[in-house]
Amino acid sequence: MNTIVIDRKTVTDKSVNTTEQQKKIAVKDLNLFYGEKQALFDVSIDIKEKEVTALIGPSGCGKSTFLRTLNRMNDLIDGVKINGKMVIDGEDIYQTNDVIKLRTKVGMVFQKPNLFPMSIYDNVAYGPRMQGIKNKAELNKIVEESLRGAAIWDEVKDRLKSSALGLSGGQQQRVCIARAIAMKPEVILMDEPTSALDPISTLKVEELIASMKKEYTIVIVTHNMQQAARVSDKTAFFLNGEIIEFDETNKIFSMPSDQRTEDYVTGRFG
């Protein structure tokens, strides 16, 4: 595996024009079953490079499930069956066997900060180390860059060697983001990354997402409609395992074309 040189710089300058942006992820007629129970129905969606896409919808509608198909985390669950097509960078991710490469390219941040019981430094250095990077200076650099990227460097720089579990929730979540960034992924998936955080931490994470947009393609699940409105370019509304509507975020929130979407975003639902 040719370790970290998943060069971002080269791809950087082409995000100027939305229309010309490449399709990063293309999903076509995706169906997912937990055993007998179908959780996703004919989901089709195209996600563009260097955009933030928000997934919203009521509880149990399949947002997390869909998000987890993007880096094949659902593989871990017994009895999951998937059909349909999911292409990232032109490659059908369910055809390849290199899940590791996929997950290196597609990072993930979970709802509850799930740092490992190690030091802050080791948490962030974990991924690169497992990629085979041993050089101390290089690791230091990656850790610092990632923590800076996650806007948490200043808060933790003096305690890199102390346990990550001693941080506050908001700090932990940002270290989780740093941990994901350290792998230099191209896509970052976030499953309700701020639901456990206070408004200030939330704000920080949202700012972070806004700034990360320059470099990464981001897909975020959120329950917080304001958040979706604030951070995302596009929004997909899920209901009962289907995508009801997928459009520019301000369109979804100002004049959705489907009645159900409108009911939901105005809180009149249910």
Next chain:
Amino acid sequence: MNTIVIDRKTVTDKSVNTTEQQKKIAVKDLNLFYGEKQALFDVSIDIKEKEVTALIGPSGCGKSTFLRTLNRMNDLIDGVKINGKMVIDGEDIYQTNDVIKLRTKVGMVFQKPNLFPMSIYDNVAYGPRMQGIKNKAELNKIVEESLRGAAIWDEVKDRLKSSALGLSGGQQQRVCIARAIAMKPEVILMDEPTSALDPISTLKVEELIASMKKEYTIVIVTHNMQQAARVSDKTAFFLNGEIIEFDETNKIFSMPSDQRTEDYVTGRFG
């Protein structure tokens, strides 16, 4: 930050008799230490009967800590030292030894639904059973009433005997509320009860809180300012272990007297 419409019907018909309501909880100069570290500084606050009091403030400011002093859950943590006065119904709760009575009177709902690995029925019946109620019919009645009270009866009535862990997060949280109600408490403490829930479940819980106000005194910690605005009569703003401001909710959100409060509620903080 408060872009989207906050208060719907709530703040309207409430506190008709604010002045006449009894003091349910009176806290005076409460200081709390985790070992050497002080987490609460001279906290004083009076909470009236049958009102909803919201506690807001940035992460780590001591909201949960304060909430947990109200039913002495902090007793469980090694090395906690408390001084000051905390009186509920005229009785200093740190003078009495009857923690059981206190906790029966003061119920609690946690941030993450923490149902036991038992059936829904057994979860709700757990507290009453532990109080010595054995009569089947009586238990059935309590369980049904509590689940109805928590607006979850219709959703679970057909699966009372199946595991509570099979419910969705929002459902679980409402069963947690039912479990607390089943003890017929007078005060209910809620620590970010909706942070793990989707908007629809959140709405349901908020409606529940509004309706429960008739019977219970409620203290709720929330990160969601809109929520505080929607559900509470009074709001206390915590910062670094101190109460900066405590007042009518609409006063706090419309014209706070302290600059720091204003900064916080308008999202300009930090």
Next chain:
Amino acid sequence: GNSSAGDKTGDLEGNIHTLAISGSTSVGPLAEKLAEKYEKNNNIKIEINQIGSSAGITNAINGVSEIGMSSRELKDEEKESLQETVIAYDGIVVVTHPSNKVKNLTMDQVKDIFTGKVTNWKDLGGDDLEIVVVSREDGSGSRDAFQEIVGYSSGELIKSAIVASGNGNIKTTVATNKHAVGFISFEYIDDSVSPVSINGVDATAENVLNHKYVLSRPFLFVHVEDNLTNEGQKFIDYILSPEGQAIAAESGAIPVQ
């Protein structure tokens, strides 16, 4: 003076007397067979516990058992409080792997083997194989007797000797190693090992009785004078009777007379 264990079970069993005997695992099997026969004709229950000579002697001294069994000589301190009765003799045989060609040794050769002066079977007329010596543990009655008769001390035993506990383990060890030589009781001899005659005399009961074969040791019953009940005394008498001695002979031990 009855034993405490005896009292307890005696009460629960009604009026049947329980005779508690414990000690040597070498004497145990013989005692069990004697007890089996004796119980058939007498209103008595005999409990036999094979827990090792020292533990049996201790039990006899402190009253846990009425009679102790020992396959080693009593130490002087022990003799002060205990009476001993020889109930039979046990012949000791030097054994080798069945494939070993050496079938006869002189006493001096035996000594040389166990003290490490001779280390290869070819020096004794066998194949060119190194000798592996197998001995019992220090303190064991067989070993004490064997060493005393052969004429070497524990300190002289070759250091690399395998030490095995119990006749069974020596037998298994020798039976699975063509280099090995050890010594076991008469009663455990079978096809898996090859007995060696000493100075040309075969290891048989007659040869022991007529003093031609000298490798033997006594099996002891020991008791505290005051603790022995009539029933206990009767059982000892039975063992020493011709009938008892016949049973002893049958099960491979050598009768007292």
Next chain:
Amino acid sequence: MSSIPIKKDAGEIGKANKRKYLLEKVSGRVFLFCALLSVVSLLLIIGFVFYKGSHPFIAEGYSFIDFLLGSDWVPSEDKFGILPMIVASIYATIGALIIGVPIGLFTAIFLAEIAPRSVAKIISPAVQLLAGIPSVLYGVFGLAIIVPFLQNNLGLIKGQSLIAVIIVLAIMMLPTVVTVAETAIRAVPKTYREGSLALGVSPIGTIFKVVVPAAKSGIMTAIVLGMGRAIGETMAVILVAGNSLIIPTSLTDSIRPLTTNIALEMGYAFGTHQEMLFATGIVLFSFILILNFVLARISSKGGN
């Protein structure tokens, strides 16, 4: 305490709660009592061993140093030196740990993380079954299978040896190590696994870098209990050790560990000899203390 109004009726609650507090207090005492009972029984044993074992050195003028460093053990000639046995015990224990712990842990990891549920469901109980097989039978197995095997394949004159002891002990540790470690590994939260896998780390990498370290405490318990089993084992070891009184210099030398020395001679020992066997017990106990201490150190080092 019969009707629903648990509320208001303060007097009644007071009474009922009084009962509960009483019960609470009593049960707290009962738990403490149980803990103390365990401690007391343990102290009794330690006291017993020390009382018996220290006697020769305190009352009979034997030198403890000679006891530790002497290499002649001839009880009938009043020579009590246990150096060969100390060395043998150290070699045997370390050897068994080196073989048994990795195999046990790897098996536990396999069962908890790799094996399909249906397979683990058969193997795990089967391994627990091994824990119940009497050590004598392990010894017999060792004597009848392992010893001849070593003898024939290594061209030895006798298979009773250090290596045979190590193999038998390693086998006997397995059930404890596997069972306890497997339970610990299964208890590691799923979120750790997900977090690591989502970083593109392979399942194996995840297991060794995240899951196993997170289960450290349980794994340590597994090792300590397994080690205890290995050190305390006598019956099987007696059969395969050879019990020769030499300081082992190679894996193929026969050895006499401290434990077998005790078990071997206790049946015939008397007086000073017996007390010296207890003294051997003290040395053994200290040996275990040191090992546990070292293990605890290692585990807390590996901690952060």
Next chain:
Amino acid sequence: MRKLKDNILLGLLWFAAFLTVAVLVMIVGYIFYKGIGLISFDFIFGDYSPSGGGGILPMIVTTIYTIAISLLIATPIGILAAVYLQEYAKQGRLVNTIRFATESLTGIPSIIYGLFGAVFFVTTLKLGMSIIAASLTLTIIVLPVIIRTTEESLKTVPRTYREGSLALGTTKLQTLYKVILPSAMPGILSGLILSMGRIIGESAAIFLTAGTVAAMPASIFSSARTLTVHSYLVTQEAGDIELAAAVGIVLIVLILILNLTATFISKKLNKANY
């Protein structure tokens, strides 16, 4: 590079599991191969005869007695002691010392426990050589195992369960037996199964305290012989490996039955929770 390392590690995992299973199969296979020929109705239910070794029913009964009594005493004491150490005691020096001592005692050879039992229970407490004396000795032997495994499984019970229960005005005790212990059950159970194995496999500690009387025990105050002691004696003195193996087969079947029963009970207990 990483992949190679992964594959090597994976291979090692398979290899270790294979080795463990192979050892299991070999040992059990060997025992069956050697002993199955002797197994018959008479071998188990016939009259015991000192020469044949058959008629082992009394030893089966004795074995079950010792397991039952030791576990009956050790289980509550061990679990409650663990509860005290984990849930009640202030974590610190003292508790750690207790823990350390407990762990260290698991390595004391059982013959020393046996001698202790012979002096303390048999002689000092005047229990005589009896099943009860042996069971008490065994209790001490397995206590550390039960305490340690129980503590470990208590540690894994989420804090939220404790808080949730206590916040409902329940006492610590109620929380303990309604919520905490049930959740810790699987771990506790595997500790008990290990202890059971230790009890079944014990010989030295038993023959010094219960003796070796080969007769049906009249009561728990009788001296008696367990299956393991029986197989020990026949190996030690007679070197009769077939007989020892046949006894081993009976033991294995017995362990199987007991393990299955334990698993069954735990399933029942878990069900009761749902």
